[in-house]
Amino acid sequence: MANGPDRCFHCKDELFTRISTELVGKLGLTAVAYGENADDAVRPDRPGARAATEHAVLRPLADAALTKVEVRQVARAFELRCADKPAAPCLASRIPHFQEVTPAKLAAVEAAEAAVRALGFTDCRVRHHGEVARVELLVDELPEP
Template structure:
């Protein structure tokens, strides 16, 4: 596939682009964990350009923690790019170590992902690659350890790409996902120590879909039992306040007794503050 590029990029970003290409070209065949977010999308798109469609397979994990519409988004994006794609079922929801929702929940989630990806990779004699970026290294991400222990590679990290650089490079390539908000797994909305269940995951999914329907660009609904805590970007807090009655009505209709708005705004990985050392930031 010939990459279509828009305009010029900085020297530093060009060097990152070259390092990414070099990392991918060293691999004879890859299976890309493809969530449809900008990180995995850039990785899959670059792999397709470097190795060709016979040597790349994008795989999306279909699980109870995947938000509605995300699987179809991955399917249509792959079709648009001519990217070979399939979905696999992951079974983290059957693992008691995952369900207890300790600080290592993400480890067991990625472990289940690798359970699904490794057989595909072995069959294709391929390497499993994940869209982990440099910024992720500073967050509480035990899933990275699980993936590495199972043999996954992180080409974006090898290339020195952080989130801003990834978005800039995706824009340079004209990828429509370049500014797509992150969509972490739904379990990340449930505070550590509160057991994960299919019912809770579906409750979060419905709540976020409802809030997103009010026109917010990015949304998290943290689930505290009877209380829903809404997070939207700081720039959209005034809009949330202006629609507070409608938001309360929408979420109480879904079973919540109380609806709150986080005045600090949306912070990805917010609940990780409970397990990070004092003074750490994400």
């Protein structure tokens, strides 16, 4: 709820802690991996990556130097349904740092994004700014003037 710049660290730390304590032994896992790719690995604004490092979580896509575009190409080659799935970052990322994350704000963002997608836009973000929302759309999906 505090929503500082390191919010993703705390979330991923909790996730990887739970996986380690609840699933690794139960499922007999020898390693845990997540989907960081080469594009993600070079971005300095990804505190969740620090949690992955602290929990020794593997990054096979980044280690293979696969970019987001290349990951999608591989997924298409294997005819995976997720090949063209839009990115789905956490809804809390739509709320500016240091503004409290609440269930009501998250629900409002989720509902607004669903409404925009219902209009035919495939990828969008609705940023919550109190009484104002900022809608981000792909330029390619905007109608020509």
